[in-house]
Amino acid sequence: MxxxxxxxxxxxxxxxxxxxxxxxxxxxxxxxxxxxxxxxxxxxxxxxxxxxxxxxxxxxxxxxxxxxxxxxxxxxxxxxxxxxxxAAIVFQEPLTALDPLMRVGRQLAEPLGRRRGLKGDALKRAVAEALDQVRLPEPDRIARAFPHEISGGQRQRVALAMALACDPKxxxxxxxxxxxxxxxxxxxxxxxxxxxxxxxxxxxxxxxxxxxxxxxxxxxxxxxxxxxxxxxxxxxxxxxxxxxxxxxxxxxxxxxxxxxxxxxxx
CATH class of the missing domain: 3.40.50.300 (P-loop containing nucleotide triphosphate hydrolases)
Incomplete structure (x- = not known):
């Protein structure tokens, strides 16, 4: 196959x-x-x-x-x-994939809500879990942050979390x-x-x-x-x-x- x-x-x-x-x-x-x-x-x-x-x-x-x-x-x-x-992609520079004017949590929530139909508290939990799975400390704080407020390594982990959010093949x-x-x-x-x-x-x-x-x-x-x-x-x-x-x-x-x-x- x-x-x-x-x-x-x-x-x-x-x-x-x-x-x-x-x-x-x-x-x-x-x-x-x-x-x-x-x-x-x-x-x-x-x-x-x-x-x-x-x-x-x-x-x-x-x-x-x-x-x-x-x-x-x-x-x-x-x-x-x-x-x-x-399929989903992670680019070399996460700033090309992340919207600088949108908080991290909201950017993750969009694919989770659209693809998995999550809303409300279930969507918030899914965002926190996605950030935790890529080993980001204080996922709640990072979810509230804008991309420029976190380090380059953390931004790349966020980009990875977004790519994996809908379990691509x-x-x-x-x-x-x-x-x-x-x-x-x-x-x-x-x-x-x-x-x-x-x-x-x-x-x-x-x-x-x-x-x-x-x-x-x-x-x-x-x-x-x-x-x-x-x-x-x-x-x-x-x-x-x-x-x-x-x-x-x-x-x-x-x-x-x-x-x-x-x-x-x-």
């Missing part, structure tokens, strides 16, 4: 420049796939295409089937049903720890690892850092200039990369052996 099936995905600009070229990948229920490559390799555009979120002026061609729904060419009404229910994590310091980054990776295990959730994890990907994924797809250059089990790929580009990524990975040790403990 396949949860996400991408076939010959090609993304072009309005001027006809190809940014992602005939990319194919699959993610099974509960599987963790890492997309890795340098900046400009097309990995983030691929994740946006999965949810029909490509910027204006870009078009997707090919096939992107998510939980039985064809995303390429789908209308906004159909995409709205898919987002949050079948697939979590898309687009460089979710890059903007965090090393200690907070490690905590965030451990949190994502724990929560997706508890929920038996599939993950599509995007990063330029192979050491990070090795901590939270089972399989890796390497992208270069919008094309897939190598794919395989994360440990096999690290120990015996076939392509020169992959070998360079392995050589530049930080604390790779430590990352593999952590991954093997799952």
């Amino acid at each position: 396949t949860l996400l099936d991408v076939r010959d995905l090609t993304i072009r600009t309005g001027e006809g420049h190809t940014l992602v070229d005939a990319l194919s990948l699959t993610v099974a229920p509960g599987e963790r796939l890492g997309l890795i490559g340098e900046s400009g390799s097309g990995k983030s555009l691929t994740t946006l295409a999965v949810l029909g979120l490509l910027p204006d002026g870009m078009t997707a061609h090919g096939s992107v089937e998510l939980a039985g729904t064809q995303i390429v060419g789908a209308g906004e009404k159909q995409l709205t049903r898919v987002r949050g229910r079948d 697939l979590l898309i994590a687009d460089e979710p720890t890059t903007a965090l310091d090393v200690t907070v980054q490690a905590e965030m990776l451990d949190l994502i690892d724990t929560l997706v295990q508890e929920r038996d959730m599939a993950v599509l994890f995007v990063s330029h850092d192979l050491a990070v990907v090795a901590k939270v994924t089972d399989r890796v797809l390497v992208l270069k200039d919008g094309r897939a250059v190598e794919e395989g089990d994360v440990r096999d790929l690290v120990r015996a990369p076939r392509e020169e580009y992959t070998r360079a990524l392995v050589a530049s990975a930080r604390q790779l052996e430590s990352a593999l040790d952590l991954g093997s403990a799952r």
Whole structure:
């Protein structure tokens, strides 16, 4: 069974420049796939295409089937049903996902109320539980805060709570720890690892850092200039990369052996 099936995905600009070229990948229920490559390799555009979120002026061609729904060419009404229910995304910078003029609790309440039909005290409890599940201290205080009143690490946990609020089948994590310091980054990776295990959730994890990907994924797809250059089990790929580009990524990975040790403990 396949949860996400991408076939010959090609993304072009309005001027006809190809940014992602005939990319194919699959993610099974509960599987963790890492997309890795340098900046400009097309990995983030691929994740946006999965949810029909490509910027204006870009078009997707090919096939992107998510939980039985064809995303390429789908209308906004159909995409709205898919987002949050079948897949949800956590971006690199949570301020792009959080409304700076809206309190945290209200932002969490919107998807919980819309998708799960919660109201009143039940909705308030669900908001507090969502914040508690991502290990935020004083969830009541954070629910009353505006995004700028909490730290970057706390904002990213809020963004994760919002993504998980409606129990999606697939979590898309687009460089979710890059903007965090090393200690907070490690905590965030451990949190994502724990929560997706508890929920038996599939993950599509995007990063330029192979050491990070090795901590939270089972399989890796390497992208270069919008094309897939190598794919395989994360440990096999690290120990015996076939392509020169992959070998360079392995050589530049930080604390790779430590990352593999952590991954093997799952």
